[in-house]
Amino acid sequence: MSEPLWINIGGSFINRWVEFSPTMNSVPYSLAGAISLSFAITYIGVPVFNTFMKSIGVVGFDIMKNDKKPVADMGGPGVVTGFLLGVFFYIGLEIFILPRLNGLVYILATLSTVLIITLIGIFDTLTALSKEREGAGEFEQFKKIGIPRWLYFFIPLPAAVPLMALNAGVDTMSIPFVGRVEFGLLYPLLLVPIAVLCCSNATNFLAGFNGLEAGMGFVLHLAIGLYAYHHGQFNAAMIALTFAFALLGFLRYNWYPASVFPGDLNYTIGAVYSSVAIIGNLEKFAILCFMPYIAEAFLKAASRFEAESYGVLQANGTVKPRGDKVRGLTHLVMNLGDFTEPQVTVILIGLQVVVAVLSFVVVNLI
Numbered sequence: 001m002s003e004p005l006w007i008n009i010g011g012s013f014i015n016r017w018v019e020f021s022p023t024m025n026s027v028p029y030s031l032a033g034a035i036s037l038s039f040a041i042t043y044i045g046v047p048v049f050n051t052f053m054k055s056i057g058v059v060g061f062d063i064m065k066n067d068k069k070p071v072a073d074m075g076g077p078g079v080v081t082g083f084l085l086g087v088f089f090y091i092g093l094e095i096f097i098l099p100r101l102n103g104l105v106y107i108l109a110t111l112s113t114v115l116i117i118t119l120i121g122i123f124d125t126l127t128a129l130s131k132e133r134e135g136a137g138e139f140e141q142f143k144k145i146g147i148p149r150w151l152y153f154f155i156p157l158p159a160a161v162p163l164m165a166l167n168a169g170v171d172t173m174s175i176p177f178v179g180r181v182e183f184g185l186l187y188p189l190l191l192v193p194i195a196v197l198c199c200s201n202a203t204n205f206l207a208g209f210n211g212l213e214a215g216m217g218f219v220l221h222l223a224i225g226l227y228a229y230h231h232g233q234f235n236a237a238m239i240a241l242t243f244a245f246a247l248l249g250f251l252r253y254n255w256y257p258a259s260v261f262p263g264d265l266n267y268t269i270g271a272v273y274s275s276v277a278i279i280g281n282l283e284k285f286a287i288l289c290f291m292p293y294i295a296e297a298f299l300k301a302a303s304r305f306e307a308e309s310y311g312v313l314q315a316n317g318t319v320k321p322r323g324d325k326v327r328g329l330t331h332l333v334m335n336l337g338d339f340t341e342p343q344v345t346v347i348l349i350g351l352q353v354v355v356a357v358l359s360f361v362v363v364n365l366i
Contacts, residue, residue, distance in 0.1 A: 087242055
């Protein structure tokens with residue numbers, strides 16, 4: 001019997017990691033332990049969180065399935081718990097057992113950013129799920145419709161503050177086809193919050209299919225983690241790889257048919273990615289590898305961000321866009337042929353794999 005797709009994806013990238021690294025012995029035990037613990041805790045913990053979410057009514061319904069059974073609608077806590085414990089293991093080992101950790105402050109700033117964006121995502125999910133208005137006040141209106149649209153795109157901004165306060169990264173940025181540009185104070189005060197804001201929103205735009213956010217996020221973070229490790233940015237590599245394998249553990253339950261939706265996790269995927277790029281000074285590679293999400297953002301902008309990525313389930317089991325216009329990468333794939341929901345997801349994950357591989361090839365050429 002063939003293995004599940006999520007295992008095959010993980011295995012292929014682990015093999016890539018082995019080939020990419022000089023030797024497996026060069027991988028610190030602390031890093032390997034952090035990755036393994038993050039995956040294991042997430043894999044074990046997500047079903048526990050799912051049960052709890054269902055018990056308190058934090059559920060949603062899959063609009064692309066005929067079966068409208070309730071599905072746990074907040075996958076972030078399970079993933080973030082696994083990620084945090086993996087990072088804590090790394091910090092503990094590197095400080096108390098093998099006292100050699102440099103740059104702890106950047107790791108802690110990244111964790112602060114992740115926790116802030118997670119709280120924001122939880123608030124967004126919970127307010128959107130509330131269905132009854134309790135009064136005419138502003139907060140009650142928030143509870144009725146979730147976070148208002150005018151505020152929706154700006155809520156990730158507070159998560160950038162820890163990285164801004166550190167003056168994280170350097171005052172120069174490497175831009176594809178341009179080279180290194182010196183920005184001075186504009187880098188921490190303007191470009192850092194823009195990076196967190198744009199990445200968090202972009203990963204939230206490309207969503208809605210079982211396994212899509214976690215699958216593409218796994219490839220995205222694994223790629224930048226490998227790149228960071230190869231260039232000696234070990235803290236950035238640890239954060240990216242630990243989060244990648246937390247997503248892989250989550251993917252087991254988010255794959256079609258999903259027993260949990262990412263919900264609040266969508267913002268976190270982008271926030272972690274931007275944090276890794278900032279603390280590792282990996283902007284050029286990060287931009288290249290993020291191209292599918294950038295394309296998604298432009299497509300969504302054409303509809304003034306009103307379009308949804310979802311499709312309409314057809315009688316033959318395939319999914320099709322609701323309208324004729326292409327307003328997202330999922331729409332583009334659905335228009336290319338008769339594909340089922342998991343097939344659309346696999347195609348887009350495959351696109352992210354191709355983009356990641358090409359990014360490794362061309363990053364030093366531009």
